Amino acid sequence: NRYIAFSKIAEKEKMKMLKNPEENPSKEFIETFYALLSDEKLTEEMGTSLLAIPESVEDPHKKHQYQKLYEISKKISHTIASKYKKELLKIYESHKNKTIDAPFVQGKIYEIKMRSIKNTCLSLLSELDTDDIHKLILEQFKNPIAASDKYAAFAFILDSSIKEKEKIIDAYEKESSKDLVEWEVFLSRIGGNNSKDPIELIKKIEKSKYFRIE
Secondary structure, eight states: OHHHHHHHHHHHHHHHHHHOTTOOOOHHHHHHHHHHHTOHHHHHHHTTGGGOOOSOOSOTTTTTOHHHHHHHHHHHHHHHHHHSHHHHHHHHHHTSSOOOSOOHHHHHHHHHHHHHHHHHHHHHHHTTOOHHHHHHHHHHHHSOSSHHHHHHHHHHHHTSOOTTHHHHHHHHHHHHTTSHHHHHHHHHHHHTOOSSSHHHHHHHHHTSTTOOOO
């Protein structure tokens, strides 16, 4: 099926880039990724799970090159965002409040898929780390349509160069400490952050007066 086919294409692309660190993602791969993401019929059926690019490969001799695979994943995402910025913004905006007239359960499943498409676009755009994208991320964080939108935006904030990042982290730390579920999400995002100073950020939260493990 298309999922297996895309996974194999992505595997070949990552292996090629592992062999040559200076190699850029191929035009064909970038165009294929965008073609799948912009296929409304496909994404309405599958969401965006099809487009996940794991930071791993099957080759046993290469699978433990974690830093290189992480950098390759970032490079691919940045290339997609650079080439299709306008198109990604359009898809993002069109999926903000997308719903269908359907029974409750089917409607909710549809909304979850639409949010996954929207947040996949924002994830790609966040790689650009520009002021206009920062505004988009902050808007979603401050005015989320669903909790998952806020959690996704917070992860993008952590990995960004947003000027007020420390203030946002401090404020959200205080806010989330009042709710066990939100606190757990906050800690998981801090623990999995890919910022330029991940360890320092984790140590800072570890010393916080709010830090606790329930």
